[in-house]
Amino acid sequence: MIKTLRGRATLTIVGVTALAVALAGCANNSTSGSTPGAKPSTSTVAALPKAATCTSSDDATTTFKLGTFLPLTGSLAFLGPGAVSGAGLALSEINKDGGVLGKPTCTIDTDSSDTDNPTIGNSSIAKLLQAKVSAILGAESSSVTENVLSKVTASPGTVMISPANTDDKLTGISKWYFRTAPNNTVEANALGSQIISDGHTKVGILVFNDPYGTNLRDATQKIVEKNGGTVTYGATGKGQEFPSTQTTFSSDVSAVLATKPDAIVIDAFDQTQAIITALASAGWTMKNTYFVDGNLSAYPKLAPGTLTGAQGTTQGVNPNSAFKARLDAWYVKNEGKKLTTYSYAAESYDAVMLLALSADAGKSATSAAIQPKMLPASGSTNGTVCKTYAACLPLANAGTDFHYTGPSSIGPFNAGHDPSTGYIGIYKYNSTNNFDFVSAVKG
């Protein structure tokens, strides 16, 4: 009895898995066949191999060991590929250009998951600290960072740099913590100014209840109100934030449209697709919609023309198509898939570059040596500007002050370890639901 049951259960599980593989095989094939947003220029870029996984024989002072702590599973898993490709590409290019301290770098990749699964992040941090990594890249969610930060910054202290955290509470929280994420105030300045200068004074904000959403909302609201506009929906303290797990948006859309806004800001993550559907169904003029860096991406599955004229802001000047092509090539070669989003790829790339150059400048791959060099490397001492690892490395080795500026185009870290200024790009959606560069402003 038990024997047959065991056989049957195993058979079922094998069968179901096989079916799922077959179905998803189809899914994968044709998604990769029609990924828009990526220009078919990948063939011209030679893809670099991924940096090796660290082993316990790698010495902590001479080998630069990057611990990545990025959302590979859970509700933010959709943000994973961008950061994975940015960080991976950076390490590969560093290795191509001679490595850190003359040795190839290595990496330990771990999953930060999301706030619903705190044990995953805790396990990953325990693993990274046990491996004595030079520095940790992550997390993408501010809440996850806050959950693990006290472990990371406790003695002896490990440098942690986030490519995506935007929570204001994290400013100056520890000497070990840095971020290359777009600063809320900087982005809100650009976003708010763009909305006002487009003639919109009554702004509705569809914001999700998450530090990312509410902080950016607060800052945007300030700019809009300073310029004589009003926030008709989703304003601070009105209790109109929707929960991040929500999947149906008709009531929120009814509510925001009842306030007769001129423009609507969608301040959300992956909920955006459902929000677009609800807004467009309700007859909202999509060109009066504004996106933020968390959801400014191509929406290839929507019918052409759905988003025409909608605008959005994100960190960085005109996205360097060469940089995107390098990311694409790296991801296809090393992760076997096409990239569908570039969110936080540039920020991750720059974070890894800053860590590596700081290790070179500090002459050691330990966090203790990297930490004091992070501010100067980001340009706080007004050193010589250099744009690539190859260009900065001689300066770092020679002990001269340098200022690394990369694709995310953030300014130097300030005393709170936030990027002080930065360029924010303004983009407009075209008829293919992809977005084109319009202009860049400094915030």
Next chain:
Amino acid sequence: MHFSRLSRSRSGSKKWVLPTLVALLLAFLATFIPVGATASAAVPTCSPDATTACVRGTLLDDDSNAVAKVSVTLTPPTGPEETEVTGSTGQWVFSVHEKGQYKVSVDTSTLPKGLKLAVASKTLTVALSSLAPAAFDITGSQTSDGHVVQQSATSLYLLRVWQQFASGLRLGLLIALASIGLSLVYGTTGLSNFAHAEQVTLGGMLGFTFAGVLGLNLIVASVITVILCALTGYLQDKFIWGPLRKRGLGLNQLMIVTIGLSIALEYTYQYFYGGQPVAMTGIIQQNTGPLYMTPISYLSMAIAVVVLVAVGLFLLKTRIGRATRAVSDNRALAAASGIDVDRIIRLVWIISTGLAGLAGVLYSLVQGGMQWSTGLQLLLLMFAAVTLGGLGTAFGALVGSMIIGVVVEMSNLVLSADLKYATALVILILVLLVRPQGILGRRERIG
């Protein structure tokens, strides 16, 4: 007898169900209307850089129509004034190369008739490589009669109440479709299936595979999806639940097995479909009619009603349906009276997963996509609905679902928007305090 309400509706046959469904499906294909795109005209350009800042604004009237041919003058801190006339988009922009205080004024004499501007000039502090916006609040309208139809705040609010009630009904029907299977399985086997939500997700995911990826016609894709989902119910009962029932594994253990299955399925979806939502179609329909809903929403609601009625009639009027109810009421007695209980339960699993798959397809079409976690988010609402209505009663699930749907969609009229789901759960607990067996449940079931 809690089925009595529907038993009086006539027509014992279900022959009409299939043609109606097909007709509705055809109707819904015909009603897909793409959203119209408007091309934007050329505008004066300015790009901020290290030596340039842009002073920019757009003149719009109360109807958000561009106000063209209006003179706007820029007075710099030093040097000559500049004047520009707004184009067809109402936009004006000046490139400036020095930081400082700039004054922008609108020549009100050039405004079209009927438009007014209270504050005609503004002073801006401009920094280089930035955008300095100036908003001018023009009142009035340029439409032919010059009269602006302003909806009053009250009518806007009533409109919103009405819209949200309608979306509540829609959500309620979809939850009902999804949760009726949960209730049937519970009724016949006593199992609270925590993996039922993943069956709903499966509908959306397979629907995406067939319609979004393989490019099949939506109807064909939906039909294949529902059949495959029903098949998973058959396989599950044949290879997992059936043998476990025979082995006499306790209900609490079985419930935990379903939790394991639900975890495995969630991450299987993530593994293959990634973290983003996936949609069966990219076409977004426009709302039509008095209910502020898209044609597909009307169709989904119609399908849900038809299927729910069909399930009700099946339970009440057919031999197998009556046998199902007999198993629900008392399994031992049913078996003793010659009913093949295992066959009935297998049928219930097939119906249950098939309906969940259908709910998933419709949910995905109505809400614009399905994500690996969508079912997970609906699970508690579904449990709340079936418990509220009375665990194990098919019609209770319907009543409970409608209440939950309306509460979720309307709660933000009075409470914080992030408390939507919590409100539904509070209602569940309150009802259970007063009436532990649920609205349509019977008392002896709960103790």
Next chain:
Amino acid sequence: MDFLNSLFTDFGAQILTSGTAAFAIAAIGVNIHFGYTGLLNFGQAGFMLIGAYGFAITIESGGGFWLGVLMSLLAAVLFALVLGIPTVKLRGDYLAIVTIAAAEIIRIVGGNALLEPLTGGVAGILGSQFQPAFQALSFLPKTGTFTLGPYTYPYTEGDSWWLRIVGWSLVLIFCLIVWLLMRSPWGRVLRGIREDEDAVRSLGKNVFAYKMQSLILGGVLGAVGGDIFVLSSSVQPDSLGRTTTFLIYTCLLLGGAASIFGPVLGALLYFVLRIGITDFAGQFIPSSIMNSQQIPQFAWIVVGVGLMLLVIFRPQGILGNKKELAFND
């Protein structure tokens, strides 16, 4: 060799964390509910969360560590009363649904944006707001690290030796308490309720009171687990939600319900197994088959299927006694 070496060091690093101790404590609480009384409490994470709120908010508003602990326990008792009085009379699955709903309500309301001044909203209360009160009690040096074999941890900050000592000591104390309680007449009545509620009632025992006591006791352990958990992280409502409850049940069933050390062993093994699966898959499956993102997802699928197979083929877990396990209906 090198891989295995680092894998086993890693296992040790997972086992020693205070987070594992916190889950073990919460699982001991669920063991009292589910293992010994047969109460299907699916809201244990809610007990952890409400306890952590009571603890952190009290300390943050200047109440001090011990008042914080007291408030934490009181919050759990209160929650158990509010939850239990109307529901413990209901059949098991009703209780499961009501407790899971109540825990979700705590989580959602705790994350409400309007409550941000009190609970910190979704971002929650940062560890630096309340952890110093606990660290001040440490008899170890306040800064610096201590190395034991391959393991170097801070004395007092973060996930420190101090916190680990306190956490694991509590685990042992609670195991002892449960052992003593379950040998007592009180414990025998609880098991009697699990086996046959009506029989116990016919003996003149107040079943309702016993069930409430069990719910309160297990809930208080949940709150203590929550306090230990947040002492090395932060109080975030979403961290202590449904997923955490399911995880606690997984730990309990793995180790063995209705056994003294089952929940502890289960918590230890669970974390070791999960990281083992991830590391093995990462080491031996080439990225052309599974990329770096799919490996942890695969690990989760294995966890889910493993939970199913475990309950099907060994419902009593590793340490449990199959004869004890009649809590079927």
